[in-house]
Amino acid sequence: MALDDTKRDFKVIGQRVVRPDGIDKVTGKAQYGADLILPGMLWGAVVRSPHAHAKILKIDASEALKLDGVEAVVTRADFVEQKGDNFADNLDNIMAGKKALYDGHAVAAVAATSQRLANKAAKLVKVEYEILPHVTEVDEAMKADAPVLHEGRKYTGAPAGSGPNVTHYQDYGHGDLDAGFAKADMVIERSFKSEGVHQGYIEPHACVANYNTDGRGETWVCTQGPFMIRDFTAAFNGFNISQVRVTPSEIGGGFGGKAHIFIEPVAAALSKKTGRPVKMAMTRSEVLRATGPTISGHIDVKIGMKKDGTITAGYLGMRAQGGAYPSGTVDMATQAAFAAYDLENVKSEGWNVVTNRPKEAAYRAPGAPLGVWGVESVLDELCQELNLDPMEVRIKNAAKKGTKSSYGPTFDDMGLLTALEAAKAHPHWNAPLDGPNKGRGLSCGFWFNFGGATSVSLQINSDGTASVTEGNPDIGGSRASISMMAAETLGLPFEKVRTIVADTNSIGFNQETNGSRVTFAVGLATIKAAEAAIKVMCGRAAKIWGIDEEAVDWVDGAAVPSGPNAGDFPPMTLAEIAKVAVQTGGPIAGHHEVTADGAGVSFGVHIADVEVDPETGKTTVLRYTAFQDAGKAIHPDYVEGQMQGGAVQGIGWALNEEYIYGADGRLQNDGFLDYRIPVASDLPMIDAVILEIPNPGHPYGVRGVGETGIVPPLAAIGNAVSRATGVRMTKLPMSPPTVLKAIS
Amino acid sequence: MRFEQPKTVNDAVSLLADADGLTRVLAGGTDVLVQLRLGMVEPDLVVDIKAIPGMRDITEENGGFTIGAAVSGAELGEHAKLVAAYPGVVEGMELVGSTQVQGRATLTGNLCNASPAADSVPAMIAADAIATIAGPDGPREVPVADIAIGPGKTSLKKGEIITSFHLPARPANASDAYLRFIPRTEMDIAVASAAVNLTLKEGKVVAAKIVLGAVAPTAVTVPAAADAIIGTALDDASLDAMAKACEAACNPITDKRGTIEFRTKTAGTLAKRAAKIAFARAGGKS
Incomplete structure (x- = not known):
């Protein structure tokens, strides 16, 4: 691709333009999932299992339906049974069949004329359960005699002889581990354990479904994937996809957790049954009990190192749970674990097991933080034991262009070494740590990044402006960055372009907003759509001038003859061409549809300074700096925001966030009081340093930046706490009781 | 309604x-x-x-x-x-x-x-409200x-x-302090807490009341902890004795917010720290 473009002087790209959604968001005009109210609308409520594992013997809704204003009840029997694991598991997750598999699992839903009445009716739905033994811990679930979640189900990915809940195994690597460890001057082995963590988005899941009994209608929903919502809603309700129109609302955070289906087909089923619009909005408790935390589990790491800091071999094994349904996310943990290093001998392997917990959902660089936490912790301990500089050891072993990665592919241009060198030279790394009980931690981080199926359309307006239509909800500033890339390509100022996120009937198919894909893939498609429009505009100019289309170039927002031989005409601007478009052949537009490849890997390096109170075990983050390769930062504010947001979520994961289950298998902390995400006053300013090593796979060099930021903090904080206390931390979260116990 | x-x-x-x-x-x-x-x-x-x-x-x-x-x-x-x-x-x-x-x-x-974790209660009790x-x-x-x-x-x-x-009205050289422990910095509920109210005369504590929160079904007044610092200028030994008395008075539970062990130890630590703050506020010099 035209990588030369990245060396040119950009006019719009790289500027910090005012965000287009800012006024709506600060004035409260922005319409989120729960904001829509329609005439005649009903309100839904879900009946959820209070048991971690139970057979559903009978559901009796007669008392609920007797209440005046209760209009419908749906259970599993109201949905179309699915074939194929993905659709079948998702249906079973949003509405339990024969068994409830976790505390909070939906078993029925009601629609009534008010939320209060719906809640009351939900309490009156009588569900007869036969309580079964449950299992929420990974190692318990792996045992041969563990309670079985899915009796009789065979998992083709599980190794022979595995327990009945083991669903999956995969390994990666190359070289000879034994030979590698034999060459080491020191080998350290450690076992780590993490707890479940949730994405913690501020806006709970919410939607309004408005269907007719004939199966035609629409859904308004807060989601990362309107097309995903459309396809599942259609399948589960027996609708034809063409009859289902999904409009994504403004979105108050997702981090992967809203790339999944939950209440939306249920609202559609209630709406279909009543012929009236139905709103459903989760409470925070429902969000924490029934939507996706990420995987958690045990991580064993063994690394060998020479006295000079050369890593001779590395091993990581992870036993993960991803809730009540099969999950392959452990593979991303094991693939990412050693990705930052150029290793001769490396192996990583992972197992997944089902447990009586909510179905795992994607969470920002799914799995990667855990694998990297294990590896970077043991690396740090080796540096301490061998008295080596942790920065130099990382630079010495860093993966670079041409490195065969631990998970297979050979790396192209990438920014890890640049990030490490920038960190090494940064004032933070070189500032002294004054006083006792303080420590500084360092960690690298990696994420694959993703492209995926993408459609964009762009129209040139009669006043010389452009409108872009895309299909990916804006969770990280994409409307701004897409407008900027369109403006740059067309040669317009930013103010003359507006991008909207359209409904599923107004644009071609798009995969979910995930994998840090939108600025990369939608940006790429936008540039191509703009180029298609430019081609049309050059054709119009050629027609007006009476010269060949090939003899017209596009320079600075205007058509110009390509050289003296083409003819002597003054430049014809976009506005001039647009004004006469209808007379010269019709409206001017461009569109592009692609499954984007070449997303370009993303690396980051984080430095954390902490102070640990030796009397309470409480960790205070004193200073934090994040370095990350953005390829090309389209809008630096948003790139910094992604880096800071990722770092903060990682700090929360490291220090206080955890799913706490009681002996009864019920979630104990289903609210933000006791599921402790960081508050603003917990944190120092997160200093973000953007590095730009262009991605050869994008016209302007863009790499996704959304996920890498959450990968290094677990180890950066863990290494800092370990150095501050002199005790190696191997358990997450490093909450005060855990740290105090470890150091006492 | x-x-x-x-x-x-x-x-x-x-x-x-x-x-x-x-x-x-x-x-x-x-x-x-x-x-x-x-x-x-x-x-x-x-x-x-x-x-x-x-x-x-x-x-x-x-x-x-x-x-x-x-x-x-x-x-x-x-x-x-x-x-x-x-x-x-x-x-x-x-x-x-x-x-x-x-x-x-x-x-x-x-x-x-x-x-049991109400933040305003221990200091109110310590103040004889x-x-x-x-x-x-x-x-x-x-x-x-x-x-x-x-x-x-x-x-x-x-x-x-x-x-x-x-x-009530206060004599000269009297003050109080309250500290709580939370894993974060705000928007949270005390895992353990301590209020200290004291009066000084000639640089030494002549009256004190120490009340702990979140370590029992209700806030706990600890007379033995007060006795440990009365007559002292909060030297390390008397503070340690006070902390020990606080720990002995704790009757907490283990739950999602903290363990018995953590709450007990932290209550003593907080009482020591709060005592030092109240002492300084009352004009004490250490």
Whole structure:
């Protein structure tokens, strides 16, 4: 691709333009999932299992339906049974069949004329359960005699002889581990354990479904994937996809957790049954009990190192749970674990097991933080034991262009070494740590990044402006960055372009907003759509001038003859061409549809300074700096925001966030009081340093930046706490009781 | 649900005394409204006491202070004389919730919610605060220490409401302090807490009261901890003895917020730290 473009002087790209959604968001005009109210609308409520594992013997809704204003009840029997694991598991997750598999699992839903009445009716739905033994811990679930979640189900990915809940195994690597460890001057082995963590988005899941009994209608929903919502809603309700129109609302955070289906087909089923619009909005408790935390589990790491800091071999094994349904996310943990290093001998392997917990959902660089936490912790301990500089050891072993990665592919241009060198030279790394009980931690981080199926359309307006239509909800500033890339390509100022996120009937198919894909893939498609429009505009100019289309170039927002031989005409601007478009052949537009490849890997390096109170075990983050390769930062504010947001979520994961289950298998902390995400006053300013090593796979060099930021903090904080206390931390979260116990 | 906003104490008491079913008294509402929204309670009657004259006043009386039942945390914090006299009481109240919550939340609500972890209660008890209660049988005065009798339970009888608190006049060289432990820096509930109220004479502690929170079903006054520092200038040995006495008085539970072991140790640590702050505030030199 035209990588030369990245060396040119950009006019719009790289500027910090005012965000287009800012006024709506600060004035409260922005319409989120729960904001829509329609005439005649009903309100839904879900009946959820209070048991971690139970057979559903009978559901009796007669008392609920007797209440005046209760209009419908749906259970599993109201949905179309699915074939194929993905659709079948998702249906079973949003509405339990024969068994409830976790505390909070939906078993029925009601629609009534008010939320209060719906809640009351939900309490009156009588569900007869036969309580079964449950299992929420990974190692318990792996045992041969563990309670079985899915009796009789065979998992083709599980190794022979595995327990009945083991669903999956995969390994990666190359070289000879034994030979590698034999060459080491020191080998350290450690076992780590993490707890479940949730994405913690501020806006709970919410939607309004408005269907007719004939199966035609629409859904308004807060989601990362309107097309995903459309396809599942259609399948589960027996609708034809063409009859289902999904409009994504403004979105108050997702981090992967809203790339999944939950209440939306249920609202559609209630709406279909009543012929009236139905709103459903989760409470925070429902969000924490029934939507996706990420995987958690045990991580064993063994690394060998020479006295000079050369890593001779590395091993990581992870036993993960991803809730009540099969999950392959452990593979991303094991693939990412050693990705930052150029290793001769490396192996990583992972197992997944089902447990009586909510179905795992994607969470920002799914799995990667855990694998990297294990590896970077043991690396740090080796540096301490061998008295080596942790920065130099990382630079010495860093993966670079041409490195065969631990998970297979050979790396192209990438920014890890640049990030490490920038960190090494940064004032933070070189500032002294004054006083006792303080420590500084360092960690690298990696994420694959993703492209995926993408459609964009762009129209040139009669006043010389452009409108872009895309299909990916804006969770990280994409409307701004897409407008900027369109403006740059067309040669317009930013103010003359507006991008909207359209409904599923107004644009071609798009995969979910995930994998840090939108600025990369939608940006790429936008540039191509703009180029298609430019081609049309050059054709119009050629027609007006009476010269060949090939003899017209596009320079600075205007058509110009390509050289003296083409003819002597003054430049014809976009506005001039647009004004006469209808007379010269019709409206001017461009569109592009692609499954984007070449997303370009993303690396980051984080430095954390902490102070640990030796009397309470409480960790205070004193200073934090994040370095990350953005390829090309389209809008630096948003790139910094992604880096800071990722770092903060990682700090929360490291220090206080955890799913706490009681002996009864019920979630104990289903609210933000006791599921402790960081508050603003917990944190120092997160200093973000953007590095730009262009991605050869994008016209302007863009790499996704959304996920890498959450990968290094677990180890950066863990290494800092370990150095501050002199005790190696191997358990997450490093909450005060855990740290105090470890150091006492 | 019936909502009433009486204009007199007598009307409030009559409404509550005559009500059938579940009642809730509303002052700031920062606990009651949350409980309503979570569906934890569905009261038949809610009585808002904010419109009763005097409920939102802080008045000085004989060197002490009388604080109306609907005075918010923010109003306490803006009363310079109260802050100077009882910084520990004020800082306890100001730790409740967020800035927004501070505009509404009251000492009364925090006390009557009867959480073992209530932040304003230990310092009130340490200050020997007295609650004035109105009820069908007339008014009575009760030490704040005797109001909460267990998690979610108070000694108030049907129809009774707290109308005000009184903080007594202080001698010179007296002050207080309150500290709590939370894993974060705000918007959280105490895992353990300690209030210390003390009076100095000639640089030494002559009177002290130490009260712990979140380590037992109600706030715990620890006379043995006070004895450990009376007569001292808070040398390390007396502080250690005080911390040990605090640990011995703890009777906490292990739950999602902390373990028995952690709460016990932290209560002692906080008492030591709070004692040092109160000592310095009272003019002590260490």
